[in-house]
Amino acid sequence: MTSKKSVIGFLYSGKNLGKEEKMFLELAKKKNIELIPINIFKRIDEKEFREQIKKCDLIYNNTAEDFVIEYIKTIEEFGKKVIDNSRLYYYTEDKWMFYVKCQEHNIPTINTILLSENLNIAKKELEDFNHWPVVLKRVVGTMGEYVEKAENPEQAVRVIKKFWKKGSEKIPIIAQEMVLSPSYRITIINKKIVQTAIKTSKTWKATGVHGKTFKKFKIDSDLKKIVDKVVKAVKINICGIDLLKKDGKWLVLEVNSEPAFDFFENEREKLVDLTLNFLKQACINQKNKKAHYKK
Numbered sequence: 642m643t644s645k646k647s648v649i650g651f652l653y654s655g656k657n658l659g660k661e662e663k664m665f666l667e668l669a670k671k672k673n674i675e676l677i678p679i680n681i682f683k684r685i686d687e688k689e690f691r692e693q694i695k696k697c698d699l700i701y702n703n704t705a706e707d708f709v710i711e712y713i714k715t716i717e718e719f720g721k722k723v724i725d726n727s728r729l730y731y732y733t734e735d736k737w738m739f740y741v742k743c744q745e746h747n748i749p750t751i752n753t754i755l756l757s758e759n760l761n762i763a764k765k766e767l768e769d770f771n772h773w774p775v776v777l778k779r780v781v782g783t784m785g786e787y788v789e790k791a792e793n794p795e796q797a798v799r800v801i802k803k804f805w806k807k808g809s810e811k812i813p814i815i816a817q818e819m820v821l822s823p824s825y826r827i828t829i830i831n832k833k834i835v836q837t838a839i840k841t842s843k844t845w846k847a848t849g850v851h852g853k854t855f856k857k858f859k860i861d862s863d864l865k866k867i868v869d870k871v872v873k874a875v876k877i878n879i880c881g882i883d884l885l886k887k888d889g890k891w892l893v894l895e896v897n898s899e900p901a902f903d904f905f906e907n908e909r910e911k912l913v914d915l916t917l918n919f920l921k922q923a924c925i926n927q928k929n930k931k932a933h934y935k936k
């Protein structure tokens with residue numbers, strides 16, 4: 642027999658528990674889930690951390706901090722399951738690999754090339770690519786911080802140098818066709834579509850959720866097929882898929898782990914609730930699996 646209560650470690654980051662974290666804790670209580678908050682911004686003693694983790698049936702990562710990946714890998718090494726697991730970050734973290742993945746799975750995406758580290762060669766590659774203005778991006782980055790456009794090869798080289806200087810690291814750069822379109826966000830929980838939001842912006846870059854109003858949009862049958870393919874390809878349970886539209890056709894821009902739940906404040910609790918339901922089921926599955934191996 643397995644015990645009734647589900648114990649879930651809840652990774653978060655910040656000075657205090659935020660509004661959404663409090664929602665998680667309150668709703669969890671009602672569902673007979675013991676949520677143990679673990680703040681990765683606090684000092685962590687490895688021994689204590691291990692003991693805390695061992696008490697949990699599974700761990701949920703609710704922080705979008707890049708730093709969290711090392712804690713996730715540590716927890717996995719302790720033998721516990723993390724949602725979403727560290728392997729799944731591979732395609733959300735690396736924009737080039739995401740493009741390659743899309744190509745492999747016939748998922749419509751934006752024309753992209755990986756540029757040479759040698760900037761003279763990169764210039765020639767951009768000339769051959771011949772999409773102006775071109776969007777340049779570091780293969781890793783969030784919040785549009787390392788995403789800029791260039792009108793010509795010389796300007797592109799300046800942007801690349803700027804990225805490398807700013808990040809104090811020569812991280813590979815991709816070049817992408819610019820598609821002028823609002824950004825369409827689809828939020829996925831437990832591999833199902835739970836929300837849509839159009840992100841419009843005064844500039845060509847539409848990032849973040851702050852200080853904007855959002856509208857919903859309809860999922861047509863083409864889009865449904867694309868989303869199913871993306872979910873199957875990246876295997877991530879909880880994510881935000883961003884798409885652009887070109888000449889009436891959907892193009893997948895990227896998949897984000899730990900998607901924002903606050904596009905619509907009045908639906909935030911619903912998304913937290915759906916996440917907890919999913920986590921509870923995942924706990925039960927974990928326990929059953931363990932019981933099975935014990936036999």
Ligand SMILES: Nc1ncnc2c1ncn2[C@@H]1O[C@H](COP(=O)(O)OP(=O)(O)O)[C@@H](O)[C@H]1O
Binds near residue numbers: 782786787817820845
């Ligand atoms: N190829 C593109 N064409 C037009 N706009 C783009 C393109 N790539 C990115 N953008 C805009 O820039 C924003 C940030 O780019 P994105 O690839 O999502 O990087 P990040 O991971 O930093 O959010 C997007 O939300 C979109 O509004």
Ligand SMILES: [Mg+2]
Binds near residue numbers: 784883895
């Ligand atoms: Mg983005």
